[in-house]
Amino acid sequence: MQISNKKGLNANQLKLIAIVSMTIDHFVSVVFPNYPTSWWIIALHIAGRLAAPIMWFFYLYYPLHLVVCGIVRILLYGNIGVMIGAWIFVTKSETMPRMQG
Numbered sequence: 001m002q003i004s005n006k007k008g009l010n011a012n013q014l015k016l017i018a019i020v021s022m023t024i025d026h027f028v029s030v031v032f033p034n035y036p037t038s039w040w041i042i043a044l045h046i047a048g049r050l051a052a053p054i055m056w057f058f059y060l061y062y063p064l065h066l067v068v069c070g071i072v073r074i075l076l077y078g079n080i081g082v083m084i085g086a087w088i089f090v091t092k093s094e095t096m097p098r099m100q101g
Contacts, residue, residue: 014054022051 009017025048032041 011058015058018051018054021048021054024048025051 024044028041028044028048035041035045
């Protein structure tokens with residue numbers, strides 16, 4: 001097992017923070033309806049509002065990551081396909097009919 005010295009949070013930790021903060025926000029909304037003005041209830045609502053930006057990050061980041069990986073795959077496999085097609089064309093070109101021009 002390799003130990004990493006990376007600092008910061010990974011994706012699963014960020015998702016867990018978002019889930020816990022959203023749960024806190026929903027719990028406070030159910031237990032204290034009509035948005036009371038006590039400072040600690042407002043603080044819990046603000047902590048609960050952290051979930052939205054974290055989830056937005058993942059909604060935008062992950063599809064973008066998939067698109068970039070997909071483009072790399074298309075370029076890689078596409079170029080391999082072009083090289084194989086060119087090799088087949090060159091090796092079989094003696095038997096292919098040529099256009100008279």
